[in-house]
Amino acid sequence: MLQAPLSLDAKARPVPAPLTDGFCRSVRYLRVSVTDRCDFRCSYCMAERVQFLPRKDLLSLEELDRLCSAFVGLGVTKLRVTGGEPLVRRDIMGFFRAMSRHLDSGALRELTLTTNGSQLARHAADLAACGVARVNVSLDTLDAARFATLTRRGQLAPVLEGIRAAQAAGMRVKINTVALRGFTETELFPLVDWCASEGHDLTFIELMPMGEDGAEARIGQFLPLAELRARLAERFALTPLRETTGGPARYVRLTETGQKIGFITPLSHNFCESCNRVRLTCTGELYPCLGQEGASDLRSVLRASPDEAALDQAIRDAIARKPRGHDFDYSRGTLRGAMARGMNHTGG
Ligand code: SAM
Numbered sequence: 001m002l003q004a005p006l007s008l009d010a011k012a013r014p015v016p017a018p019l020t021d022g023f024c025r026s027v028r029y030l031r032v033s034v035t036d037r038c039d040f041r042c043s044y045c046m047a048e049r050v051q052f053l054p055r056k057d058l059l060s061l062e063e064l065d066r067l068c069s070a071f072v073g074l075g076v077t078k079l080r081v082t083g084g085e086p087l088v089r090r091d092i093m094g095f096f097r098a099m100s101r102h103l104d105s106g107a108l109r110e111l112t113l114t115t116n117g118s119q120l121a122r123h124a125a126d127l128a129a130c131g132v133a134r135v136n137v138s139l140d141t142l143d144a145a146r147f148a149t150l151t152r153r154g155q156l157a158p159v160l161e162g163i164r165a166a167q168a169a170g171m172r173v174k175i176n177t178v179a180l181r182g183f184t185e186t187e188l189f190p191l192v193d194w195c196a197s198e199g200h201d202l203t204f205i206e207l208m209p210m211g212e213d214g215a216e217a218r219i220g221q222f223l224p225l226a227e228l229r230a231r232l233a234e235r236f237a238l239t240p241l242r243e244t245t246g247g248p249a250r251y252v253r254l255t256e257t258g259q260k261i262g263f264i265t266p267l268s269h270n271f272c273e274s275c276n277r278v279r280l281t282c283t284g285e286l287y288p289c290l291g292q293e294g295a296s297d298l299r300s301v302l303r304a305s306p307d308e309a310a311l312d313q314a315i316r317d318a319i320a321r322k323p324r325g326h327d328f329d330y331s332r333g334t335l336r337g338a339m340a341r342g343m344n345h346t347g348g
């Protein structure tokens with residue numbers, strides 16, 4: 001367990017130049033995958049028999065602290081903890097406690113996580129105490145049998161319990177739903193109605209061609225969000241909202257319920273020009289783009305020396321190489337730009 005800050009406090013450092021890539025995009029948002037392991041095997045994310053990374057390759061929680069603190073020191077203001085399933089990593093609450101010092105110092109504006117919700121009930125109060133104000137929970141169906149099939153080994157009831165615990169602890173919950181052809185069409189209205197009654201935000205995400213178990217299979221499962229939006233419009237009056245959260249989601253408000261619904265469309269409407277985020281894997285690779293190969297190995301820099309200046313420079317060099325955008329494309333029924341790397345590795 002982490003006891004005390006392990007690296008320089010971001011507040012104590014001189015204000016650095018912001019992290020900027022070669023296309024003048026300022027990078028302020030870090031997603032960190034703290035493990036590639038997961039208690040589910042969602043069919044669109046992982047193979048059923050998946051080979052996880054050797055534990056020795058994973059960054060220790062102390063190393064994750066040092067690395068994330070370096071990013072905060074370089075101007076990252078939003079940190080999302082993801083995975084794999086972040087809450088299955090042993091002592092992960094020690095990491096959240098360590099990161100909360102950057103909220104206290106004001107260097108970090110938001111500390112948050114994306115989770116499948118299976119372990120949320122037992123961690124919700126501690127997360128809230130660490131300053132986590134919002135949590136994204138991935139949920140594709142409210143039907144227990146379909147949930148078990150899609151996640152291959154997950155159970156719906158503990159997830160719903162986790163969501164209730166998060167709300168009770170004072171956190172806002174956003175539900176993330178991956179749109180799947182032949183599946184989500186029937187889930188759409190039950191999910192929208194349930195989110196309205198429970199007071200959760202809801203965002204739909206287009207399926208990305210990632211994962212080693214045949215990204216080709218994703219072509220048939222791809223459901224453009226324009227189709228879901230058209231179905232919604234049959235029952236609700238939709239008002240497009242201008243607001244963005246600086247991220248890829250675009251929102252509409254449903255007049256009848258007042259709900260805000262988000263759409264993330266990496267395939268049908270690419271949003272790379274405004275991308276402000278980078279991803280750090282649990283082995284210390286920095287992926288400046290989710291949909292491109294080309295990562296920088298920060299673990300070896302981290303382990304080579306305790307010199308923070310060398311680490312800062314390696315981070316700046318990696319960000320400078322952020323590509324213009326991804327090449328995902330399913331148009332004309334063929335697949336381009338697929339990534340064999342699974343979402344559980346890079347961190348969704
Ligand atoms: N285990 C946590 C969870 O499920 O929320 C965090 C990690 S998961 C990789 C993060 C997000 O990636 C989830 O919302 C999941 O639905 C999404 N995801 C996984 N595979 C995807 C794919 N092929 N296309 C689009 N989203 C995907």
Ligand code: SF4
Binds near residue numbers: 038045138344
């Ligand atoms: Fe696990 Fe999340 Fe991937 Fe599902 S989407 S297998 S819960 S990492």
